[in-house]
Amino acid sequence: MGKAWTFGENMNTDEIIPGRFNITIDPLELAKNVFCEVKPDYAARVKPGDVVVGGQNFGCGSSREHAPVAIKGSQAKCVIAASYARIFFRNAINIGLPILECSAAAADITEGDEIEVDLVTGKIHNLTNGHVYQARPLPAFVIKIAEAGGIVNFLKNHDVQELMA
Amino acid sequence: MGTLVEEILSRKVGREVQAGEIVLVDVDTIMSHDNTTPLAIKAFREIGKPIFDKNKIVIHFDHAYPAPNLLAAEAQKKGLDFMKEQGISQFYHQGVCHQVMIEEGFIIPGAIVIGADSHSNTYGALGAFGAGFGSTEIGVAWVTGKCWFSVPPTIRIELSGTTQPGVFAKDVMIFIAGKLGMDGGTYRSIEFGGDYIDRLPVHERIVLSNMSTEIGAKCGLIAADATTLAYLAAETRAQGSYEPIHPVNPQYEKIIAIDVSTIEPQVACHPDVDNAKALREVEGLAIDEVYIGTCTNARYEDLEIVAGILQGKTVHPHTRVIVTPASTKIYKKAMQNGLIEILMDAGCTVTGTGCGACIGRHGGVLAPGERALTTMNRNFIGRMGSPLSEIYLASPASAAAAALTGKITDPRPYLA
Numbered sequence: 001m002g003k004a005w006t007f008g009e010n011m012n013t014d015e016i017i018p019g020r021f022n023i024t025i026d027p028l029e030l031a032k033n034v035f036c037e038v039k040p041d042y043a044a045r046v047k048p049g050d051v052v053v054g055g056q057n058f059g060c061g062s063s064r065e066h067a068p069v070a071i072k073g074s075q076a077k078c079v080i081a082a083s084y085a086r087i088f089f090r091n092a093i094n095i096g097l098p099i100l101e102c103s104a105a106a107a108d109i110t111e112g113d114e115i116e117v118d119l120v121t122g123k124i125h126n127l128t129n130g131h132v133y134q135a136r137p138l139p140a141f142v143i144k145i146a147e148a149g150g151i152v153n154f155l156k157n158h159d160v161q162e163l164m165a
Numbered sequence: 166m167g168t169l170v171e172e173i174l175s176r177k178v179g180r181e182v183q184a185g186e187i188v189l190v191d192v193d194t195i196m197s198h199d200n201t202t203p204l205a206i207k208a209f210r211e212i213g214k215p216i217f218d219k220n221k222i223v224i225h226f227d228h229a230y231p232a233p234n235l236l237a238a239e240a241q242k243k244g245l246d247f248m249k250e251q252g253i254s255q256f257y258h259q260g261v262c263h264q265v266m267i268e269e270g271f272i273i274p275g276a277i278v279i280g281a282d283s284h285s286n287t288y289g290a291l292g293a294f295g296a297g298f299g300s301t302e303i304g305v306a307w308v309t310g311k312c313w314f315s316v317p318p319t320i321r322i323e324l325s326g327t328t329q330p331g332v333f334a335k336d337v338m339i340f341i342a343g344k345l346g347m348d349g350g351t352y353r354s355i356e357f358g359g360d361y362i363d364r365l366p367v368h369e370r371i372v373l374s375n376m377s378t379e380i381g382a383k384c385g386l387i388a389a390d391a392t393t394l395a396y397l398a399a400e401t402r403a404q405g406s407y408e409p410i411h412p413v414n415p416q417y418e419k420i421i422a423i424d425v426s427t428i429e430p431q432v433a434c435h436p437d438v439d440n441a442k443a444l445r446e447v448e449g450l451a452i453d454e455v456y457i458g459t460c461t462n463a464r465y466e467d468l469e470i471v472a473g474i475l476q477g478k479t480v481h482p483h484t485r486v487i488v489t490p491a492s493t494k495i496y497k498k499a500m501q502n503g504l505i506e507i508l509m510d511a512g513c514t515v516t517g518t519g520c521g522a523c524i525g526r527h528g529g530v531l532a533p534g535e536r537a538l539t540t541m542n543r544n545f546i547g548r549m550g551s552p553l554s555e556i557y558l559a560s561p562a563s564a565a566a567a568a569l570t571g572k573i574t575d576p577r578p579y580l581a
Contacts, residue, residue: 086352160309164189
């Protein structure tokens with residue numbers, strides 16, 4: 001269970017983490033400035049298990065991997081958005097940040113709602129208003145990558161075939 | 166059963182796959198270039214496992230080759246050392262990576278080719294699945310020989326009719342970008358078809374697939390046909406067995422029908438590819454540099470059109486006209502057939518092959534306040550140099566007309 005942090009449509013990678021902070025790829029360092037321009041209190045107040053909620057085309061803009069790494073470094077449990085930009089979607093999965101696509105949840109959840117997410121079933125429960133939303137469940141391989149901390153880490157200890165096994 | 170992308174991926178996976186599914190696929194070829202190989206090496210080292218099959222790996226030097234500065238030289242040395250260490254022999258520096266990939270026969274119908282370059286969509290023109298990825302994923306694929314894909318939904322673009330004289334695939338594609346917008350194809354497979362495509366030669370089909378990237382598409386596919394097979398046999402080193410793959414009872418997310426006979430010459434205006442206008446609306450705009458090059462429009466037929474317009478004439482004295490053939494093979498053919506001499510006599514600067522000017526690395530960098538008309542695919546702010554410069558995109562014919570007058574000019578009166 002965690003608190004919802006809501007963001008608008010077309011959140012681009014510069015709004016997630018401005019380019020000037022991309023001198024490091026350390027997740028905890030990046031997390032210190034994540035969303036600093038659009039939601040300055042996020043970095044200081046986010047708690048492990050909180051949920052980032054966005055609208056359409058979340059993560060558009062550059063192909064930088066820093067954006068999902070910064071969100072992951074902030075200890076947010078996952079991102080829920082109506083849709084994702086293609087490269088952000090891939091980068092998020094490959095660096096091990098769970099992302100759910102659900103326009104009903106994206107439209108209904110408001111800042112501060114208490115949210116419970118089951119990544120395996122894709123069920124999103126809004127404990128504040130009692131609504132339940134169904135996202136497409138995350139494929140098992142995405143959860144394996146997330147648990148390993150990203151695909152590069154996964155491959156250090158596993159064969160690629162184990163991804164889809 | 167399915168759209169072209171579903172059919173191609175289904176054959177590789179060995180069962181019927183559908184849009185929305187995520188699949189792990191054996192890739193046929195993994196492409197990277199001088200700009201993107203260093204970071205792929207970093208991911209590869211971090212994983213710490215051997216290369217899966219070095220015959221799947223192809224590395225090109227084209228983005229800044231020969232190296233114009235120390236930084237590029239160091240990156241290329243790193244790449245070369247890596248290739249020596251790993252015994253990677255499929256190394257090319259004979260032109261723009263996507264053109265050389267086609268010429269060398271890596272692109273055949275049904276092939277799965279991933280590239281650390283956003284214009285890897287180009288390969289769709291020959292009925293192959295081609296898509297662009299980040300460097301980390303390329304390093305991962307070196308180790309695994311595989312890549313995961315979310316099977317994309319398909320937008321079918323049905324193109325009918327015959328273009329007017331002076332209107333080329335480039336004009337059609339700029340028109341499409343204007344209509345769909347830069348996010349009009351995000352995460353989608355764009356499938357180009359219709360009687361216009363059936364009659365379109367491969368070098369023009371390539372322009373459409375290449376620029377499908379500019380509307381956000383994951384891939385831009387054209388089903389292979391007799392034209393494709395004849396091209397592969399005559400123009401490439403493609404070997405082995407391959408057959409055309411077609412959509413079978415496809416379910417499209419959307420079908421967009423366009424009658425190409427209504428399209429007039431187009432220009433994508435500063436600073437977005439979807440800022441498409443009829444050329445006549447911007448006619449007369451002064452041009453400081455004309456750049457004919459890149460993976461979009463620097464093939465032999467493009468140079469032939471440009472030479473046809475410039476033959477016996479002289480380019481405008483205040484306009485820099487740069488011609489960069491897409492590959493050495495194209496350069497040689499243009500030389501043997503007298504095109505290079507015509508271009509040089511007209512006052513063009515004909516450079517070695519590669520794509521340095523398109524990304525502002527070398528060979529045509531723009532100063533603040535300068536405006537270029539080019540045959541490339543992208544006109545983002547600052548791409549060719551100064552953020553205070555402007556880039557306009559058009560066909561080779563429109564570029565040649567501007568070369569003569571020093572301003573945006575309707576090419577039709579210049580075409581015999």
